[in-house]
Amino acid sequence: MYEDLKYWYLRDHKLFRTLSYSQIKQLCIITGFKKASKGEIIYFSTSDVPRIFLLKKGNIKIVAIDDDGNETIKDIIQKGDLFGELTLESDNKNEEYAKVLSDDVAICSFLMSDFEDLLLRNPTLALSYTKFVGLKMKRIKNSYANLISKDAKTRLCQFLKDWAEQEGVRDGNAVTIENYLTQNDIAQIICTSRQTATQLLNEMETKNLLSYNRKEIMIPDITKI
Numbered sequence: 001m002y003e004d005l006k007y008w009y010l011r012d013h014k015l016f017r018t019l020s021y022s023q024i025k026q027l028c029i030i031t032g033f034k035k036a037s038k039g040e041i042i043y044f045s046t047s048d049v050p051r052i053f054l055l056k057k058g059n060i061k062i063v064a065i066d067d068d069g070n071e072t073i074k075d076i077i078q079k080g081d082l083f084g085e086l087t088l089e090s091d092n093k094n095e096e097y098a099k100v101l102s103d104d105v106a107i108c109s110f111l112m113s114d115f116e117d118l119l120l121r122n123p124t125l126a127l128s129y130t131k132f133v134g135l136k137m138k139r140i141k142n143s144y145a146n147l148i149s150k151d152a153k154t155r156l157c158q159f160l161k162d163w164a165e166q167e168g169v170r171d172g173n174a175v176t177i178e179n180y181l182t183q184n185d186i187a188q189i190i191c192t193s194r195q196t197a198t199q200l201l202n203e204m205e206t207k208n209l210l211s212y213n214r215k216e217i218m219i220p221d222i223t224k225i
Contacts, residue, residue: 006031009056009108013080015132018124027118032109036100042107043084043098050085050112053098058105059180065095073188075140076101076181078166085112086133101180155190156200157225160210164222177217 006028010016016024032051036042042060043053060077074096077083083098110118119126150158160177168175181189187197204210209225211218219225 006033006108009033009054009106013054013056015082015128016125018128019122023122030110030114030118034107034109036105036107038100038103040100041097042100042105045085045096051109052082052084052086052112052115054108054110055079055081055083056106056108058100058102060098060105061101061185062096062098065097073185076189082132082136084109086136101185152190152192152196153200155192156186156197159186159190160217160219160225161222164219164225168219168222170222173221173223175219175222177219179213179215179217 007024010024010027010031016027019027034042043051055077057079059079060083061073062075062077062083063071064074065071075083077098119129163177164170164175168177183198183201184194186201187194190197201210201212204225205212208220210220
């Protein structure tokens, strides 16, 4: 059953759509498959066997650990995203891990060495992968630029807009987002304190700009955020 799941998970991903049926079947042989539950840690950057992961279902947060042991959310991984050793450099000194946010996730993974061989044999795939990673790095760069140039309120509004665009269910201008993030998670993502994030969310709720609870965030009119 897992072999069939792996085939369709890979075939459905835009990165692998240029591959033939036989090439994807070969890819299935080197692909690991895993399901994980909320709160489970499924990746460490310090692993002796570096891997690249493809998230097919659910949401994951990437948490970076500094020299003092402080943890910061580095990225939120959503369905279709790749994570792990994306630069194909095995000597990465940054310490980070991936933790499941949603109730359950489905993940495909490749040994970095196997994935490198696959790229060498498929120039079209290598080009697609380069573009994919380039766009991801550009998004991260824009995110850092926003952190430097905008205040906490503006960063929160931009985060909510981006989240709504990527995962929200729209009904006209109204948007409902499944909420799998704590207020502390949101605070870390926009680089502010939990107290500030809570205060800003409460202010927005008082102004009827949103309704926030642990299960969902409802935004009556996304154009007013």
